[in-house]
Amino acid sequence: MGFFLPDNSLSNLERHGGEGRDGEGFLTREHSLHLQLRSAYPYIHKYPFPTQLRGCIAIMSDDSVMNPELVINHKFPQVTHTYSERDVALYALGIGACAKDALDDKELKYVYHEDGQQSIKVFPTFAALFSIGLTSQLSQLPGFAFDPRLLLHGQQYIEIYKPLPTNCLMQNKSSIVGLHDKGKAAILEIEVVSYEKETGEPLCMNRTTVYLRGAGGFSKSSQPYSFTKYPRDQTSSKTPKTQPFVVHEECTQPAQALLYRLSGDYNPLHSDPKIAEVAGFSRPILHGLCTLGFAVRAIIKTICNGDANLVKAISGRFLLHVYPGETLITEMWLQGLRVLYQTKVKERNRAVLAGFVDLNQLRSSSL
Numbered sequence: 001m002g003f004f005l006p007d008n009s010l011s012n013l014e015r016h017g018g019e020g021r022d023g024e025g026f027l028t029r030e031h032s033l034h035l036q037l038r039s040a041y042p043y044i045h046k047y048p049f050p051t052q053l054r055g056c057i058a059i060m061s062d063d064s065v066m067n068p069e070l071v072i073n074h075k076f077p078q079v080t081h082t083y084s085e086r087d088v089a090l091y092a093l094g095i096g097a098c099a100k101d102a103l104d105d106k107e108l109k110y111v112y113h114e115d116g117q118q119s120i121k122v123f124p125t126f127a128a129l130f131s132i133g134l135t136s137q138l139s140q141l142p143g144f145a146f147d148p149r150l151l152l153h154g155q156q157y158i159e160i161y162k163p164l165p166t167n168c169l170m171q172n173k174s175s176i177v178g179l180h181d182k183g184k185a186a187i188l189e190i191e192v193v194s195y196e197k198e199t200g201e202p203l204c205m206n207r208t209t210v211y212l213r214g215a216g217g218f219s220k221s222s223q224p225y226s227f228t229k230y231p232r233d234q235t236s237s238k239t240p241k242t243q244p245f246v247v248h249e250e251c252t253q254p255a256q257a258l259l260y261r262l263s264g265d266y267n268p269l270h271s272d273p274k275i276a277e278v279a280g281f282s283r284p285i286l287h288g289l290c291t292l293g294f295a296v297r298a299i300i301k302t303i304c305n306g307d308a309n310l311v312k313a314i315s316g317r318f319l320l321h322v323y324p325g326e327t328l329i330t331e332m333w334l335q336g337l338r339v340l341y342q343t344k345v346k347e348r349n350r351a352v353l354a355g356f357v358d359l360n361q362l363r364s365s366s367l
């Protein structure tokens with residue numbers, strides 16, 4: 001299992017000659033992980049070894065190597081989750097709602113209820129937060145070895161079964177639905193189905209894919225381990241080569257990640273310059289789900305005429321990191337009731353996110 005060592009641990013290891021039970025040194029293993037990462041990810045030019053690892057090193061010892069069967073058979077306990085109107089409004093601000101125009105008539109309803117409206121509306125991407133609580137459980141998953149600093153969000157798939165209420169007490173059922181050995185990385189897929197606690201009615205489902213750099217190589221390279229409950233291409237889409245139907249451009253704020261984290265994802269990768277550097281970035285990066293929120297908000301604003309209830313399912317693959325303060329350009333294509341989209345960072349002209357949003361119906365007023 002990957003874990004954080006206390007400050008004095010490195011000297012303890014040195015006292016033991018850095019030896020693991022199989023005769024291979026702990027430090028040698030860490031060193032080889034370091035070399036592996038450097039060759040797979042050249043941008044991790046500053047991955048520190050070994051002195052800067054004091055206080056936050058992930059060690060793979062014999063009793064903590066990846067055991068895929070243990071991982072996929074793990075049963076998460078059911079948990080309750082509650083949120084209020086305040087969480088909903090804070091989330092909307094975190095994904096940039098009303099940032100350009102505080103009185104935006106398509107967005108104000110997601111942060112404030114105007115006269116005659118009983119409660120504020122909820123963006124469908126808010127549902128993704130219901131899976132974030134599992135992050136802390138990942139490091140306790142039996143048989144699961146990874147360095148939390150090298151974790152990246154790979155993909156997110158969300159299905160909405162009914163409009164999300166403004167306040168809710170819900171029950172979350174979580175399970176592991178995929179584990180893949182990609183050599184230089186491991187990919188883990190987790191599904192969370194959320195039910196309204198009082199009625200038992202299903203509200204939404206999240207499938208979260210995490211990409212764990214340096215955690216692969218746990219199976220024979222001739223036959224890499226791969227387990228999935230669903231066909232892999234179910235959530236994938238190809239970005240068309242044709243001219244987009246709509247293009248939406250919007251700046252993120254330099255403090256975007258600091259604001260977004262208050263919605264519940266406190267991963268220091270998004271706020272701590274030292275952790276960001278260890279992870280291979282020049283500074284803290286934006287949460288993938290914040291970028292997804294910006295992209296889906298652009299679709300709701302332009303194609304759904306501001307009506308979030310039209311959204312049925314959302315899929316996104318994170319292709320590259322985004323730095324807070326960068327400008328996001330979201331290109332959209334309509335294919336029946338499916339909106340294909342791609343988000344690029346203007347300053348670097350690189351695609352950072354791609355996927356689709358499925359709608360219940362189209363609003364002629366916005367087309």
Ligand SMILES: CCCCCCC[C@@H](O)CC(=O)SCCNC(=O)CCNC(=O)[C@H](O)C(C)(C)COP(=O)(O)OP(=O)(O)OC[C@H]1O[C@@H](n2cnc3c(N)ncnc32)[C@H](O)[C@@H]1OP(=O)(O)O
Pocket residue numbers: 131132133134135151152153154155182185187190208209210211265267269285286287288289317318319320321322
């Ligand atoms: C439980 C709740 C947990 C929630 C945790 C969320 C915590 C958050 O705080 C964390 C974050 O928000 S991190 C920020 C958002 N994410 C990112 O910035 C990642 C951007 N993507 C990348 O850098 C690369 O695509 C990268 C590095 C991901 C992959 O690049 P490469 O290593 O170059 O991959 P490549 O060689 O092209 O492909 C190897 C195999 O992996 C598959 N793959 C690639 N990108 C993937 C992705 N994004 N998601 C899923 N799978 C992916 C490829 O298909 C390939 O597999 P195969 O060989 O079978 O085709």
